[in-house]
Amino acid sequence: MANKAVFLDRDRTLIEDPGYLSAPEAVKLLPGVDLALKSLAGAGFKIVVVTNQSGIARGLLTEETLEKIHGELRRQLAAGGAHVDAIHYCPFHPEGTVEQYAKESELRKPRPGMLLQAAEELDIDLSRSWMVGDSPRDVEAGYRAGCRTIRVRIPDASPTVGQESDESVQADFTVRNLVEAARLIIRQADAAPAAAPTAAPAASPRPNGREEDLMHDSEVRREILRYVRHLARAGQHEEFSFLKLAGGIAQILALLALLNVFWRLLSEAPAQQTVVWALIAVFLQTFALSLFVLHRNR
Ligand SMILES: [Mg+2]
Structure with missing residues (x-):
């Protein structure tokens, strides 16, 4: 049986985004990422990072530096007991200044090339897989590969604009961080293992993308419970009739x-x-x- 996978964008999904990340020392995991990846791996998902790296085409960093950055990413994840099975990156960009990388590529999101490549290498069933990212082009790449999609919208952060992507392609779900995304994926896998979407023609927008603000973070649940108890207590004091x-x-x-x-x-x-x-x-x-x-x- 083919594997199922979770494809992950890198910047603002796994790690902080300081702009063009060009030094290993600047790698900083977002909170809870190691826990999220551990729980996804425990649920039987392959973890694959898919990241556009046009900084290479623009001459801002080399593939060697990028390997070091990803080595640091793996090291930090391992320190928290987590891992990724593969990291795919696209170094190309049509407006690049480094000649060998200055071109269009099927690998560059919102195109689904990196996901298709990883699916080939790791025997991944895309219809049982998910794409998680903060940008519309992540969502579109996942959709075009035939995966279910989750968009991460970090509260209080400026929204990620839809460069090169079709904004009408909406994510199946919207969450606030990778921890929520992992919980959602595991819950859906438990609930409906056969509910796989069929791959639609490339770039045709999903008509009724469903967005759901998931409030199942345990911290939020505890807060709600505290509030309900407070109301109940207040009610007891206000029993005048x-x-x-x-x-x-x-x-x-x-x-x-x-x-x-x-x-x-x-x-x-x-x-x-x-x-x-x-x-x-x-x-x-x-x-x-x-x-x-x-x-x-x-
Ligand atoms: Mg991103």
């Missing part, structure tokens, strides 16, 4: 009537009046209890 007030008044009157009965018994008042006051006390007590029961059951 007319029924409760009337019940309280009736209860006080019942006690006063009872005291009156005792006083009459001690002062040898006429028995008939004492009996009347005793009946009044019983009535008031019953009335008070009825009001309390009504209040509790409303």
